Amino acid sequence: MLINRFGTLFERLVRRIETAESLDATADPVAERAGRLYGGPRVRSLLAGTPLSHPLHPLLITVPIGSWAAAMVLDLVGNKSGARTAIGVGLLTAPLAAATGTHDWTSTVGGQRRVGWVHALLNVSAIGLYAASWMARRRGHHRAGQLLTIPGFALLGASGSLGGHLSYARGVGVDVTAFDPEVPGWVDVAASTEVEHGRLTGASAAGVELVLTRDADDTLHALADRCTHRGGPLHEGTLEDGCVRCPWHDSRFSLADGSVVTGPATRPQPVFETREEDGRVLVRHLATG
Structure with a gap:
């Protein structure tokens, strides 16, 4: 035809x-x-x-x-x-x-x-x-x-x-996390001792890449690791004033709720619920951001 x-x-x-x-x-x-x-x-x-x-x-x-x-x-x-x-x-x-x-x-x-x-x-x-x-x-x-x-x-x-x-x-301008699978229930992703304040730690849950860290008050945070802008690995980025900065294009996301603090990203970073049990870090399905 x-x-x-x-x-x-x-x-x-x-x-x-x-x-x-x-x-x-x-x-x-x-x-x-x-x-x-x-x-x-x-x-x-x-x-x-x-x-x-x-x-x-x-x-x-x-x-x-x-x-x-x-x-x-x-x-x-x-x-x-x-x-x-x-x-x-x-x-x-x-x-x-x-x-x-x-x-x-x-x-x-x-x-x-x-x-x-x-x-x-x-x-x-x-x-x-x-x-x-x-x-x-x-x-x-x-x-x-x-x-x-x-x-x-x-x-x-x-x-x-x-x-x-x-x-x-080619997906230019598309939120690269849009088609990530949902994490089913609570999933063990790391030992509690592996997640420290001031350091970004990569992890994986049911095929979804994560970045983990802690606040100064020991609050645990888990976000999708791939930057929504172009897929940069956030665990290779830096921590700044309660935000994680993408190493590729410098977008900054709030650790608390994944919101975009500075672009060029336009979509918030997916956030995971977290808890700790028996010295292990568990996360579950993406919260709506």
Whole structure:
């Protein structure tokens, strides 16, 4: 079937992009510079969407895409001024959407980074065409402006397909603990003497990786070990003011309830109930965070 053929061709194309190491020569330096630009924890948290507990980029991209789709409809019905206004709205909001997407992209590596780089290049090309369309319309060249939006929207669609692949096929922006199994009942995970104040200890319960530690008052804490942002091993991180800091991208989670203190993580870290019996540490199913 035609749909199956298209899907196969798309997967082959994406695979070629993912394995195209030649893209690293431009993608890596740009990602490193952007990472330094977004280096502050407050800026990173805002761009990631931490205050919303939801990635910000998918929300923002709906505005320029919707505006430019509306412009095509307005062109079809002959509303020239409305189409130009819709294109302008898209151009005004596209930079913020691009900034949030670039922020998310800086924490990717390998094939994900390469696909994200092509995704970004297509978006920049589409924005350029829509900017040219707006200028042509402003000068009274409405026909030329309409023609420029056709390849612009096509590039936008191609870029969106790659963005969808990153989210739904590669899991970029997805809470990596979402599909962890539930721990059935109380499970013995470690000796009490192995879990100390000021030290992070890795453990496992029914196939779920954990990180264990104690407060200064000897309160026991157990969180999922894989960071919800990109899966960093929290037991290799550091303890800071009642929080555990991820060693990969510096997200900080409260030991008490797993909430995100600073991003780029947007989802809280799953927390486990704990108790001690006969010198052993037991945990049970994930509490809702």
